[in-house]
Amino acid sequence: MTPEALERSKRWLGQSDLRPTRQRLALASLLVGDGQDRHVTAEGLHEAVLGTGDKVSLATVYNTLRAFCDAGLMQEVTVDGSRSYFDTRMDDHPHFYLEDDSHLTDAPAAELEIKALPSVPEGYEIAKVDVVIRLRKKG
Amino acid sequence: MTPEALERSKRWLGQSDLRPTRQRLALASLLVGDGQDRHVTAEGLHEAVLGTGDKVSLATVYNTLRAFCDAGLMQEVTVDGSRSYFDTRMDDHPHFYLEDDSHLTDAPAAELEIKALPSVPEGYEIAKVDVVIRLRKKG
DNA sequence: CTATGTGCAAATCTTTTGCAGGCTA
DNA sequence: TAGCCTGCAAAAGATTTGCACATAG
Numbered sequence: 001m002t003p004e005a006l007e008r009s010k011r012w013l014g015q016s017d018l019r020p021t022r023q024r025l026a027l028a029s030l031l032v033g034d035g036q037d038r039h040v041t042a043e044g045l046h047e048a049v050l051g052t053g054d055k056v057s058l059a060t061v062y063n064t065l066r067a068f069c070d071a072g073l074m075q076e077v078t079v080d081g082s083r084s085y086f087d088t089r090m091d092d093h094p095h096f097y098l099e100d101d102s103h104l105t106d107a108p109a110a111e112l113e114i115k116a117l118p119s120v121p122e123g124y125e126i127a128k129v130d131v132v133i134r135l136r137k138k139g
Numbered sequence: 140m141t142p143e144a145l146e147r148s149k150r151w152l153g154q155s156d157l158r159p160t161r162q163r164l165a166l167a168s169l170l171v172g173d174g175q176d177r178h179v180t181a182e183g184l185h186e187a188v189l190g191t192g193d194k195v196s197l198a199t200v201y202n203t204l205r206a207f208c209d210a211g212l213m214q215e216v217t218v219d220g221s222r223s224y225f226d227t228r229m230d231d232h233p234h235f236y237l238e239d240d241s242h243l244t245d246a247p248a249a250e251l252e253i254k255a256l257p258s259v260p261e262g263y264e265i266a267k268v269d270v271v272i273r274l275r276k277k278g
Numbered sequence: 279c280t281a282t283g284t285g286c287a288a289a290t291c292t293t294t295t296g297c298a299g300g301c302t303a
Numbered sequence: 304t305a306g307c308c309t310g311c312a313a314a315a316g317a318t319t320t321g322c323a324c325a326t327a328g
Contacts, residue, residue, distance in 0.1 A: 019302055021308060042293080057310050062293060064308095078271075081215070081223045082318090083292075094257060099266060107257035115252035117272065118233060124274040127238060131270055133256065135263040158327055160283060181318080196285045201318060206283095221293085222317075 001026070001052070005033030016071035026054040027064055031074070037089040039077070039104040040065075045086075079104055079132050094131035107133055140165070140191070144172030155210035165193040166203055170213070176228040178216070178243040179204075184225075218243055218271050233270035246272055 001009075009028035013020045030048050031038050040048075046061045056064075065086050068074045077085045079097045085104050087095075093109040112131065120126060140148075148167035152159045169187050170177050179187075185200045195203075204225050207213045216224045218236045224243050226234075232248040251270065259265060 019307065021302075023309070059294080059311075060309055063295095066294090076220070078217055078220050081217050081220065084220045096257070096260070098263070109257075111255055111257040113254035115254045116250055118235070118246040118248075118250040120272075120274060121235070123277055124237070125277045127273040127275045129270070129272050131268070133259075133268050134266040135259060136266045138262055138264045158282065160327075162284070198286075198319080199284055202284085202320095205319090 001029045001033060005029045008032055008035060012073065016068075016073055018067060018071055022054075023056045023060055024064055026052070026056055027061065031068075031088050037087065037106060039085055039087050039095075039106075041083050041085055043083070077104065077132075078130070092128060094133060097132050097134050099134055099136050107131075140168040140172060144168045147171055147174060151212065155207075155212055157206060157210055161193075162195045162199055163203055165191070165195055166200065170207075170227050176226065176245060178224055178226050178234075178245075180222050180224055182222075216243060216271075217269070231267055233272060236271050236273050238273050238275050246270075 006025065006029060009025050009032060010020055012028055012032045013024060018024060026049050027045060030045065030052070031040070042058070042062045042065055045065070046056070046058045049056050049061070065074070065084075069076055069086065072090070074086050074088050075090055077087050077095060079085055079095065080102060083102070087104075087106075089106060091109075094107040094112045096105045096107045097103070098105075114129075114131075117126070117129070145164065145168060148164050148171060149159055151167055151171045152163060157163060165188050166184060169184065169191070170179070181197065181201045181204055184204070185195070185197045188195050188200070204213070204223075208215055208225065211229070213225050213227050214229055216226050216234060218224060218234065219241060222241070226243075226245075228245060230248075233246040233251045235244045235246045236242070237244075253268075253270075256265070256268070
């Protein structure tokens with residue numbers, strides 16, 4: 001992990017009141033170390049962190065992702081019933097989901113224009129609008 | 140189950156090449172017996188069928204819902220990572236998801252207007268666009 | 279009669295939790 | 304030092320599967 005990635009990870013964690021432990025910094029540097037947005041599964045992030053040589057248990061990866069979400073640093077995206085995906089980008093934006101290889105990416109939000117939303121039932125308000133564009137390989 | 144519901148269930152099953160067994164007809168009549176669209180979970184449908192006095196095992200409910208989807212009679216909707224929802228309505232339409240009580244309903248499709256979709260990456264095509272409007276009780 | 283379908287229990291898979299020890303502030 | 308964290312193993316919950324029996328065509 002570069003000094004820059006470490007710095008970024010600390011700043012990111014610093015937005016919450018979570019302690020900057022070794023494990024959290026290791027995970028954070030993979031998530032936000034280069035300033036780019038990431039979409040990960042717990043399993044995938046666990047493999048990634050092991051790949052860097054750091055050792056973090058799978059349970060801690062799960063707990064940490066959950067803690068990051070609770071702290072408002074990430075959000076969970078539901079696209080596949082069998083796995084949870086976590087996104088470092090916090091605003092409400094559309095996703096592409098590549099069904100062939102179970103891969104989640106951001107769709108350019110600027111290009112999506114929703115002209116009218118269905119009217120919300122009495123007594124309710126919109127918490128979030130999820131738009132998932134499911135893609136498959138052409139041909 | 141009324142004769143009408145039975146008739147409707149048979150016609151519905153007849154669209155596929157699935158055999159109209161006692162269990163499938165029992166489930167189908169709960170799903171399409173009154174001609175209305177339904178959103179169910181396996182667990183919920185299982186309780187419902189037991190409530191009518193018919194006996195169908197939970198495993199069979201799971202297998203049957205899966206079979207109905209494979210046969211193109213229903214579709215799975217992914218709104219909650221921990222449970223699968225199944226929808227008898229087959230066209231591409233938006234959903235309301237009541238987060239407080241984990242309840243899924245159709246949103247009036249006519250009222251949703253998507254003016255522009257993000258441009259799809261080279262070599263891919265859109266399989267489906269899922270729009271889930273998550274609602275919470277106001278106040 | 280033969281291929282399908284069903285039920286049960288056990289297996290699988292993802293995610294959470296209890297608890298003992300470790301570490302941050 | 305006190306409280307938060309972590310790791311492990313076990314638990315939990317949803318869904319699938321193997322296999323023997325039942326049933327539709």
